[in-house]
Amino acid sequence: MKKHNFSAGPCILPQDVFQKASEAILNFNNLDLSLIEISHRSKDFIAVMEQAQQLALEHLGLEGKGYKILFLQGGASMQFINVPFNLMKNKAGYLNTGTWASKAIKEAKFVGEVVELASSKDSNFNYIPKGYDVPTDLDYIHFTTNNTIFGTQVKEFPEANCPLVCDMSSDIFSRQMDFSKFDIIYAGAQKNMGPAGATLVAVKESVLGKTDRAIPSMLDYRVHAEKDSMFNTPPVFAVYVSMLTLQWLKDLGGVAAIEKKNQAKAELLYNEIDRNPLFKGFAVKEDRSSMNATFNLVDQAHKDSFDALAKEAGLNGINGHRSVGGYRASLYNALPIESVQALVDAMQELERKA
Amino acid sequence: MKKHNFSAGPCILPQDVFQKASEAILNFNNLDLSLIEISHRSKDFIAVMEQAQQLALEHLGLEGKGYKILFLQGGASMQFINVPFNLMKNKAGYLNTGTWASKAIKEAKFVGEVVELASSKDSNFNYIPKGYDVPTDLDYIHFTTNNTIFGTQVKEFPEANCPLVCDMSSDIFSRQMDFSKFDIIYAGAQKNMGPAGATLVAVKESVLGKTDRAIPSMLDYRVHAEKDSMFNTPPVFAVYVSMLTLQWLKDLGGVAAIEKKNQAKAELLYNEIDRNPLFKGFAVKEDRSSMNATFNLVDQAHKDSFDALAKEAGLNGINGHRSVGGYRASLYNALPIESVQALVDAMQELERKA
Ligand SMILES: Cc1ncc(COP(=O)(O)O)c(C=O)c1O
Ligand SMILES: Cc1ncc(COP(=O)(O)O)c(C=O)c1O
Ligand SMILES: [Mg+2]
Ligand SMILES: [Mg+2]
Ligand SMILES: [Mg+2]
Ligand SMILES: [Mg+2]
Numbered sequence: 001m002k003k004h005n006f007s008a009g010p011c012i013l014p015q016d017v018f019q020k021a022s023e024a025i026l027n028f029n030n031l032d033l034s035l036i037e038i039s040h041r042s043k044d045f046i047a048v049m050e051q052a053q054q055l056a057l058e059h060l061g062l063e064g065k066g067y068k069i070l071f072l073q074g075g076a077s078m079q080f081i082n083v084p085f086n087l088m089k090n091k092a093g094y095l096n097t098g099t100w101a102s103k104a105i106k107e108a109k110f111v112g113e114v115v116e117l118a119s120s121k122d123s124n125f126n127y128i129p130k131g132y133d134v135p136t137d138l139d140y141i142h143f144t145t146n147n148t149i150f151g152t153q154v155k156e157f158p159e160a161n162c163p164l165v166c167d168m169s170s171d172i173f174s175r176q177m178d179f180s181k182f183d184i185i186y187a188g189a190q191k192n193m194g195p196a197g198a199t200l201v202a203v204k205e206s207v208l209g210k211t212d213r214a215i216p217s218m219l220d221y222r223v224h225a226e227k228d229s230m231f232n233t234p235p236v237f238a239v240y241v242s243m244l245t246l247q248w249l250k251d252l253g254g255v256a257a258i259e260k261k262n263q264a265k266a267e268l269l270y271n272e273i274d275r276n277p278l279f280k281g282f283a284v285k286e287d288r289s290s291m292n293a294t295f296n297l298v299d300q301a302h303k304d305s306f307d308a309l310a311k312e313a314g315l316n317g318i319n320g321h322r323s324v325g326g327y328r329a330s331l332y333n334a335l336p337i338e339s340v341q342a343l344v345d346a347m348q349e350l351e352r353k354a
Numbered sequence: 355m356k357k358h359n360f361s362a363g364p365c366i367l368p369q370d371v372f373q374k375a376s377e378a379i380l381n382f383n384n385l386d387l388s389l390i391e392i393s394h395r396s397k398d399f400i401a402v403m404e405q406a407q408q409l410a411l412e413h414l415g416l417e418g419k420g421y422k423i424l425f426l427q428g429g430a431s432m433q434f435i436n437v438p439f440n441l442m443k444n445k446a447g448y449l450n451t452g453t454w455a456s457k458a459i460k461e462a463k464f465v466g467e468v469v470e471l472a473s474s475k476d477s478n479f480n481y482i483p484k485g486y487d488v489p490t491d492l493d494y495i496h497f498t499t500n501n502t503i504f505g506t507q508v509k510e511f512p513e514a515n516c517p518l519v520c521d522m523s524s525d526i527f528s529r530q531m532d533f534s535k536f537d538i539i540y541a542g543a544q545k546n547m548g549p550a551g552a553t554l555v556a557v558k559e560s561v562l563g564k565t566d567r568a569i570p571s572m573l574d575y576r577v578h579a580e581k582d583s584m585f586n587t588p589p590v591f592a593v594y595v596s597m598l599t600l601q602w603l604k605d606l607g608g609v610a611a612i613e614k615k616n617q618a619k620a621e622l623l624y625n626e627i628d629r630n631p632l633f634k635g636f637a638v639k640e641d642r643s644s645m646n647a648t649f650n651l652v653d654q655a656h657k658d659s660f661d662a663l664a665k666e667a668g669l670n671g672i673n674g675h676r677s678v679g680g681y682r683a684s685l686y687n688a689l690p691i692e693s694v695q696a697l698v699d700a701m702q703e704l705e706r707k708a
Contacts, residue, residue, distance in 0.1 A: 002387075009393075009587065011390055018390075025379065026373070032668075034367070036372075036375075036549035038671075039363075073589070074432070074572060075586045077572055078427070078586075195589075197552075197590065216464045237549050237550075
């Protein structure tokens with residue numbers, strides 16, 4: 001029996017994508033060769049790369065707006081350092097909304113000065129700071145839209161006179177937005193897009209090349225843009241599986257369609273968290289993430305019973321991150337609502353038994 | 355019919371590895387979950403990572419010698435910049451034996467001074483320079499053991515009073531050597547080890563931490579060593595497939611056993627190149643690579659006929675790199691000698707027909 005997979009990353013993908021990926025390992029495009037043994041410069045793989053880039057551009061509504069889609073290696077963590085290398089002249093602003101934002105800040109400090117615009121560290125990042133001042137002398141501002149660990153999500157962004165950069169690792173392609181207000185968007189594949197090993201970067205080319213810094217090739221977005229993400233050997237398998245998932249998303253109606261499904265899933269779970277007297281949410285309500293729901297038992301005495309019920313129901317990956325404790329259910333695009341229902345059923349079963 | 359795959363990278367892997375990789379995409383370790391959807395911090399994946407590291411250490415004979423095996427992202431190209439970031443105080447020596455060595459030199463210059471110890475650029479890198487002087491004030495010396503594009507291989511290394519660093523991307527695990535004379539060995543997976551997307555680094559920990567430089571986390575070998583290659587999400591699939599290939603290599607007798615097979619394959623092909631009046635080798639004989647054989651037609655008038663024969667025989671990926679022209683047959687570990695025989699047969703068939 002296939003499990004209900006709530007894993008925060010890697011990764012929740014459609015079953016049909018697993019099937020196609022599995023087949024391509026044995027025989028790709030009827031070439032009588034494996035996907036992973038063909039040259040990345042073969043026309044068959046170049047077509048995969050181009051399609052992945054085109055689909056990402058479409059889903060983000062960024063066609064014809066001066067953006068380039070890159071598929072890089074190194075994870076979102078690598079972009080923590082690539083972003084300041086490419087954009088920082090003197091000083092950048094970061095909104096500190098959690099572990100990943102804090103790590104992005106740490107890396108940016110290797111390159112220049114960081115102004116922390118605001119932070120919710122004071123209450124273990126259970127909310128998104130609002131109403132902070134935005135200085136007018138920043139080279140860029142950096143956000144983490146969705147805070148995977150704490151289960152909060154940024155829903156509004158301030159006006160600013162400088163480029164906006166966003167780590168969307170855990171909510172990219174999950175909700176509609178005017179993505180063209182961001183100049184750089186990046187996301188590790190391993191939540192909503194594909195397996196670990198590829199990182200998507202959408203970059204507005206006009207913001208690049210403004211610093212005097214000599215940038216090592218692998219860290220330079222211009223190098224990767226100019227070579228269409230083939231400056232060196234790309235992570236062929238991870239790009240292919242990302243392409244399949246982006247195609248799956250298009251076939252089911254794109255970001256608009258998946259947003260509705262994601263809202264329904266989140267509502268189902270948060271309603272139960274609020275209704276059920278045995279559970280409480282972690283993030284403040286208005287900042288709740290539609291991708292990662294963090295919650296806990298009101299009384300830890302029920303932990304063993306609930307864990308047993310979860311196991312019985314085939315619920316995988318619902319333990320919370322150690323910085324929050326309790327539970328975290330990741331509701332990424334490919335998670336079916338039936339899996340959320342199975343979780344809600346287990347919560348109600350606990351209530352009946354307790 | 356499965357093709358004969360001579361692709362220079364990605365990649366030549368054993369059929370049994372493709373089979374297991376394909377199955378793991380659907381159901382890994384009987385977890386009823388895909389390999390690529392489980393958490394990289396699950397005990398099932400941690401076991402994979404540990405086994406891959408252990409097998410690499412064994413194959414290189416580096417157990418108990420102060421080395422750590424890392425599996426990183428970014429390809430060998432990323433190590434071109436990581437190496438100087440980690441080791442360069444003022445000045446490093448590079449042997450310039452080809453395209454990849456030249457690229458490594460270019461990146462090192464972002465960090466400090468590069469002394470080119472010697473270069474074979476004067477004759478399109480068809481030989482390995484020898485008898486050059488080695489200055490005594492270098493922070494490290496960098497070699498490319500096997501020059502994938504030009505088909506040459508370094509067989510002897512100079513004595514030096516500083517750390518030795520080696521890009522072994524295209525001949526790692528292919529021949530026996532005292533690997534402990536190198537302080538850092540790195541290799542992109544996508545020739546002898548696995549799919550594109552993982553890079554192996556074997557690093558002697560005692561050479562790290564000697565510069566005053568503040569190193570961004572993702573570029574700092576100490577960070578990855580301390581976190582056992584789990585500082586951030588590793589390229590799960592590429593590490594798993596690498597582990598399978600390293601296990602396959604162990605089962606068939608390790609590097610000693612594969613070296614014999616590789617010698618037999620290389621001999622078979624080079625003998626035919628030399629014997630057959632229609633073909634000539636590119637690299638000078640004493641520096642010929644056992645991994646990438648570069649050769650050409652004596653008379654280009656035979657090109658169409660030979661290409662047709664090659665196609666008919668199911669020979670894939672034998673076109674030479676544009677900097678050399680002609681043909682290149684990559685003879686990586688997993689290429690069966692039957693594939694080399696098929697190539698030799700096609701060369702002899704051309705001779706009969708011409
Ligand atoms: C929001 C966010 N940013 C960055 C990262 C780090 O990604 P990676 O492991 O690919 O470096 C994560 C990982 O979960 C994340 O959730
Ligand atoms: C010897 C050598 N070094 C470095 C590279 C670059 O590797 P990557 O594409 O993984 O960056 C290659 C690629 O073929 C190579 O053959
Ligand atoms: Mg977080
Ligand atoms: Mg409640
Ligand atoms: Mg070369
Ligand atoms: Mg000859």
